[in-house]
Amino acid sequence: MPQTPSTRWCPTPEQVMILEEMYRSGVRTPNAAQIQQITAHLSFYGKIEGKNVFYWFQNHKARERQKLRRRLCRHHQLLLLNNHHQQQVAEAVSEDVSPLPSPTTLTAAPLTPHGHSLPHPHTTTAPCFIPQGYNLHEAPIPGLELAGKLDSVETQEEDLTASMAAEEWMTTMDFSTALPPCCRPLKTLDLFPTKSTGLKDECSSSKSSSCSTSTN
Amino acid sequence: MPQTPSTRWCPTPEQVMILEEMYRSGVRTPNAAQIQQITAHLSFYGKIEGKNVFYWFQNHKARERQKLRRRLCRHHQLLLLNNHHQQQVAEAVSEDVSPLPSPTTLTAAPLTPHGHSLPHPHTTTAPCFIPQGYNLHEAPIPGLELAGKLDSVETQEEDLTASMAAEEWMTTMDFSTALPPCCRPLKTLDLFPTKSTGLKDECSSSKSSSCSTSTN
DNA sequence: GCAAATTAATGATTTATTCAAG
DNA sequence: CTTGAATAAATCATTAATTTGC
DSSP, X not given: OOOOOOSSOOOOHHHHHHXXXXXXXXXXXXXXXXXXXXXHHHTTTSOOOHHHHHHHHHHHHHHHHHHXXXXXXXXXXXXXXXXXXXXXXXXXXXXXXXXXXXXXHHHOOOOOOSSSOOOOSXXXXXXXXXXXXXXXXXXXXXXXXXXXXXXXXXXXXXXXXXXXTHHHHHHHTTOOOOOOTTOOOOSOOOOOXXXXXXXXXXXXXXXTOSOOSSOO | OOSOOOOSOOOOHHHHHHXXXXXXXXXXXXXXXXXXXXXXXXXXXXXXXXXXHHHHHHHHHHHHHHHHHHHHHHHHHHHHHHHHHHHHHHHHOOOOOOSXXXXXXXXXXXXXXXXXXXXXXXXXXXXXXXXXXXXXXXXXXXXXXXXXXXXXXXXXXXXXXXXHHHHHHHHHTSOOSOOOTTSOXXXXXXXXXXXXXXXXXXXXXXXXXXXXXXXX
């Protein structure tokens, strides 16, 4: 094959190793400069771009957290169950609740958010604590996720593409799109194709999050 | 003071006007090129960066959606309420059920969290299903007929740049992270302090499903 | 009228979900 | 199943509106 346009980055073992090492060292959300450097460094081991590094940390962080969370929740549930069924469990088979992951992970002191500013009042909410909900959007029952794959239709005209997650990217990297003020005014540019837009209803809106017109 | 350090972009009325016009025209998630152009165009009216444009669309889209959603839900609730009171009203006679939300009624009530896990939110249809109400044709809400309009539309020559998008952005925005492999390998870069580069919360499950299904 | 005190908007970040390649 | 990529939702934080006491 000429070169499979491989639509996505395939990190080499070395790259992964290094990234993980960094993660372990505490790197979580590297900024532009850091990403630049990491990328430069890793590019020695294979093709790689800044966004790959960016995404890697994003995903890794999220998934580590998720993993941990799930573990914790399961643990809690077991505890609750145990508590609730104390006697029964006592006599029943010792289910053996693994004594929690090493406490080292969870703590993560409330350090100040990176360089930015402000120690936040909120953010650090309670650990995991799921009220009574097991199910975190994940289908526990293995072998049932078939449902998730339904609809293999192409759906061509669907929006997708385009945007990309510049979102954080650009923030991280401070672009300065500040083009010279001389740019042409561009009449009315109507050249933007109208793409379909989500708007998938769902009337949640509950959760009564923050300031609700009360004592703000 | 000469210039407020203003940490954030303050769009001028013209800029906002143009952006809104674009939004109305169907622009939702402009890609790199588009953002570039928009930025260029708008920079004529005042300082502005690509990320500002990007964020603007992100936020505007999200908030329009949210607004609509809330409106629909409120309406839905009212319908339910009406429905529910139907009998009572019927026998109680003349209870006066105002047809549309007098803004003071139910303020952000605790709705039931619809399955947040919509398998395929793609198709834009299916708003808040309206019970069996008669008046489906109530809220025209100008500029919100997105569903109908954006969906069909022309995807003519645009043909989505799919995977290119992300790359495009960065390319567009300078700092190509893809440094030539010959760049300084940067041996061990120990310049990443294990400090706070982020690492603000590990096990924070933020809100942990505030919608506690309340077991009916 | 005006300036401190609130509240409403909205720009900017972060986190959670989802999609799909391998 | 793992995980790179992308998007949407939730948050946070600052600015503009507005209200309020003087």
